[in-house]
Amino acid sequence: MFITFGLDANDTPDRIREYVKYGVEEFFAGFVPRDWLSKYGWEVCPNRRPLGGGYNFTQVSELAEMSEAVHKAGARLNLAINAHDNGSERVPYLRDMVETMEQFNPDGYVVADPAIMFCLKEWGIRRPLHISTGTGCFSMESIKFFSDKFNIRRVVIPRKLSISEIARIVEQTRGMNVELEVMIIGYRCYFNDENCHSIHSGARRNLCGDMLLAKMHASNRFPDDWKDVATDLHASGIEVFKEGTRLNEFARHLTTNQMTPYDYSVDLCANGCGVEAVLPKTLYQNCGLCSIKHFRDMGIDCLKVPLRGATDFKMPTLAIVHAAMTAPDPNPDFCRKLINSPAFCDARIHCYYDVPEAHVKRENG
Amino acid sequence: MSKKIELAIYFPDLHRLEMIDDFLKIIDAREIPSYLATVMFSLNPNNYEFTNNLSSLSWLQLFQNNGMDFSRLYFGQEFCQNLIPPSDEVDHAYYFSRQMEWDFTYVTGGYLTDVGIAKVVENLTCLRELGADDCEVVVNDWGVLNVIHRDFPELKGRLVLGRLLNKQTRMNLFAQPGVNFPVHMNGIETVEQEIRDMQVQSYRDVSLSNPVYLKEVHEWGFTNVDFDMTPQGIYRPEGGWDMTMGLYYPWSFIATARNCPTAGLADPVRTFVMTDKPCGKMCKKYNCTPLLIQFETPAVQRGPTLFTYVGDFAEHYFLHSPYYERLIFEPCLPI
Numbered sequence: 001m002f003i004t005f006g007l008d009a010n011d012t013p014d015r016i017r018e019y020v021k022y023g024v025e026e027f028f029a030g031f032v033p034r035d036w037l038s039k040y041g042w043e044v045c046p047n048r049r050p051l052g053g054g055y056n057f058t059q060v061s062e063l064a065e066m067s068e069a070v071h072k073a074g075a076r077l078n079l080a081i082n083a084h085d086n087g088s089e090r091v092p093y094l095r096d097m098v099e100t101m102e103q104f105n106p107d108g109y110v111v112a113d114p115a116i117m118f119c120l121k122e123w124g125i126r127r128p129l130h131i132s133t134g135t136g137c138f139s140m141e142s143i144k145f146f147s148d149k150f151n152i153r154r155v156v157i158p159r160k161l162s163i164s165e166i167a168r169i170v171e172q173t174r175g176m177n178v179e180l181e182v183m184i185i186g187y188r189c190y191f192n193d194e195n196c197h198s199i200h201s202g203a204r205r206n207l208c209g210d211m212l213l214a215k216m217h218a219s220n221r222f223p224d225d226w227k228d229v230a231t232d233l234h235a236s237g238i239e240v241f242k243e244g245t246r247l248n249e250f251a252r253h254l255t256t257n258q259m260t261p262y263d264y265s266v267d268l269c270a271n272g273c274g275v276e277a278v279l280p281k282t283l284y285q286n287c288g289l290c291s292i293k294h295f296r297d298m299g300i301d302c303l304k305v306p307l308r309g310a311t312d313f314k315m316p317t318l319a320i321v322h323a324a325m326t327a328p329d330p331n332p333d334f335c336r337k338l339i340n341s342p343a344f345c346d347a348r349i350h351c352y353y354d355v356p357e358a359h360v361k362r363e364n365g
Numbered sequence: 366m367s368k369k370i371e372l373a374i375y376f377p378d379l380h381r382l383e384m385i386d387d388f389l390k391i392i393d394a395r396e397i398p399s400y401l402a403t404v405m406f407s408l409n410p411n412n413y414e415f416t417n418n419l420s421s422l423s424w425l426q427l428f429q430n431n432g433m434d435f436s437r438l439y440f441g442q443e444f445c446q447n448l449i450p451p452s453d454e455v456d457h458a459y460y461f462s463r464q465m466e467w468d469f470t471y472v473t474g475g476y477l478t479d480v481g482i483a484k485v486v487e488n489l490t491c492l493r494e495l496g497a498d499d500c501e502v503v504v505n506d507w508g509v510l511n512v513i514h515r516d517f518p519e520l521k522g523r524l525v526l527g528r529l530l531n532k533q534t535r536m537n538l539f540a541q542p543g544v545n546f547p548v549h550m551n552g553i554e555t556v557e558q559e560i561r562d563m564q565v566q567s568y569r570d571v572s573l574s575n576p577v578y579l580k581e582v583h584e585w586g587f588t589n590v591d592f593d594m595t596p597q598g599i600y601r602p603e604g605g606w607d608m609t610m611g612l613y614y615p616w617s618f619i620a621t622a623r624n625c626p627t628a629g630l631a632d633p634v635r636t637f638v639m640t641d642k643p644c645g646k647m648c649k650k651y652n653c654t655p656l657l658i659q660f661e662t663p664a665v666q667r668g669p670t671l672f673t674y675v676g677d678f679a680e681h682y683f684l685h686s687p688y689y690e691r692l693i694f695e696p697c698l699p700i
Contacts, residue, residue: 037552037553038553038554038555039555039560039563040560040563040564040567041548041549041550041553041555041560041561041563041564042549042551042553043548043549043564044563044564044567044568050549051549052549052551052552053551053552058552084532085532085533085534085571085572086572086575087567087569087570087571087572087574087575087600088570088572088574088575088576089566089567089570090567090570091575113532113572114507114572114578114581115572115573115575115577115578116572118575118577118578118581119575119577119578122577135507136475136476136506136507137507137508138476138477138478138481138506138508139477139478139479139481139482139506139508140479140508141479141482141507141508141509141511141512142506142507142508142511143508144508144511145507145508145510145511146507148511158476160476160622160623160624160638160639161478161623161639162638162639162640162641164641165478165639165641168478168479169479172479190620190622191620191621191622191669191671192476192620192621192622192623194476195475195476195529195620195621195622196619196620196621196622197532197533197534197535197618197619197620198535198538198619198620199534199535199536199538199539199568201547201548201549202549202551203547203548203549203550204539204546204547207538207619207620207657207671210655210657210660211655211657214655214656214657214658215655215656216626216653216654216655216656217409217410217411217653217654217655217656218411218627218630218651218652218653219409219411219412219651219652220650220651221411221414221650221651221652222412222414222415224384224387225387226405226415227387227390227392229405230392230397230401230405231392233401234396234397234398234401238400240401241400247401247404250404250405251404259630259631259647259651259653260630261626261629261630261636261653262626262629262633262636348633348634348637348638349636349637351637351638352638353638353639354634354638354639354640354641356640
């Protein structure tokens with residue numbers, strides 16, 4: 001098992017050498033050329049990191065330097081061109097981008113849109129493809145669909161699968177000569193990545209962040225006969241404002257057995273034990289350390305640490321993933337010690353995957 | 366509306382198909398006294414589904430007054446594999462469509478695991494056994510397409526590229542009329558409005574217009590493509606991709622997931638992550654919607670999917686865009 005790690009323009013050759021010491025065998029990066037930027041801005045992004053300059057390379061010279069540093073360090077570099085959708089007008093720009101990248105001998109391309117997979121083939125690119133999580137391969141059948149058509153080295157398994165569902169994919173794809181990669185920490189997406197069609201921007205609030213801040217409102221759905229209720233009540237006049245009327249029954253239906261949604265805004269108090277939850281929450285957002293043992297045991301090849309644009313967070317995050325990945329028995333107790341915030345770990349909203357045994361002790365008192 | 370447009374009606378399950386008359390019953394919301402409207406439709410985003418049903422029916426009535434009527438039933442579940450209708454429901458829905466002398470389209474879902482795909486296979490087998498030789502299938506998952514190519518080759522030529530595989534950007538949440546949406550201009554020298562205009566143009570364009578891809582889509586057996594209505598519109602090239610184009614109305618989805626806040630009402634863990642426990646299907650009884658007050662376009666969440674009502678800009682499609690061939694009317698949220 002090894003780590004694939006996101007690079008951005010703030011990374012340096014020295015940093016790359018450091019990352020490699022922490023189990024990174026492969027890097028991925030995005031490139032947004034100046035002519036693309038001048039035309040489309042940041043929001044229409046070829047690689048789903050549309051938040052601004054810190055997330056991507058924009059200069060060919062930086063890309064060249066980085067590529068050389070990665071290869072010198074004995075690692076691989078893949079270019080991410082994994083936008084979900086690529087309108088036909090953008091395709092010539094993407095081709096230029098790929099041709100630029102080809103000068104630096106990338107080790108592969110991370111792609112989400114089948115249209116671009118076919119374009120790469122058409123352009124004579126024979127390098128291995130990594131099927132991005134943005135494609136949405138939730139089954140062995142979907143992996144077969146792509147591996148029959150393209151030179152697929154790896155499939156990035158979508159985040160929204162249970163560990164046993166992932167294990168089933170691993171089992172079923174044995175012998176297919178396809179590596180499997182899982183996300184393990186950091187950006188988790190509120191919705192499914194491949195089916196979130198909202199626009200991200202560094203200039204405004206984004207849907208996923210707002211979903212985590214929004215108050216959820218749960219209520220009973222209307223009864224099936226709500227239109228009859230409305231017309232009958234209209235005919236009945238003001239008399240309906242009494243107990244026993246259809247209006248009262250309707251109102252009662254809406255308020256009976258009301259449920260309370262999970263409150264994301266709840267403050268997580270550490271009670272003096274370890275660091276306050278808000279610190280790891282800011283640093284890691286979501287954490288899947290406790291699932292690494294499962295993934296290693298089932299035969300997952302690669303852990304993705306997707307921290308493009310989060311320069312200061314990279315080393316501490318990489319260090320804990322590496323520690324869990326290389327530990328002989330990275331059980332939940334071991335992983336919790338790495339995080340050192342029981343309050344963070346106890347709140348399952350922070351979990352990348354459901355690992356019931358990580359919560360058994362606390363829930364049983 | 367001079368062009369012949371096929372009118373389809375979409376139900377996700379048999380229970381709601383059986384309520385078709387209720388869903389299509391027109392009542393004039395303006396006739397409801399305000400004191401009743403206050404009690405019934407209080408300012409709860411979950412209730413938009415019901416008020417918007419009334420608004421959308423007035424457009425439907427306009428279509429019907431112009432001589433159009435339903436001639437196709439869409440049936441099936443796009444957004445949650447726990448809710449895929451069993452084969453006996455598909456059987457009933459198919460016979461319903463025969464009785465009405467409507468054509469039939471079976472709608473399959475997206476992001477399916479092999480368990481979900483197995484349910485789809487059961488339903489496709491059921492349709493084959495029913496002799497549904499002319500039924501269409503909406504494909505929303507690459508794994509389902511793989512199975513169809515291998516095990517149901519007779520469906521080639523009757524496939525619809527669904528709205529979950531046909532990845533349009535949804536501008537809905539930033540489409541406040543008359544207000545420019547924000548653009549991140551850091552490091553960019555181009556005039557801001559030019560960038561904004563180019564982005565909108567770009568959001569109209571879709572991968573299907575890429576000839577290299579379109580050729581494959583045709584070879585895969587797709588003859589139709591379905592879209593959501595978006596505020597920015599859709600750029601459809603001359604020739605229309607050589608496919609029939611359908612538009613969903615009045616509900617467009619913005620985002621969807623497998624984790625589900627509505628399932629989380631019974632089992633909070635499901636709000637964030639996938640578990641192996643069976644789903645309590647709380648969405649059959651509850652809506653659980655985020656109050657996204659900073660967005661102008663109201664959103665409604667049903668199960669794992671965030672929908673938006675397209676009423677504000679559908680008129681443009683209806684009156685000024687003679688470039689679609691099918692309208693897929695959603696009398697209810699399709700979950």
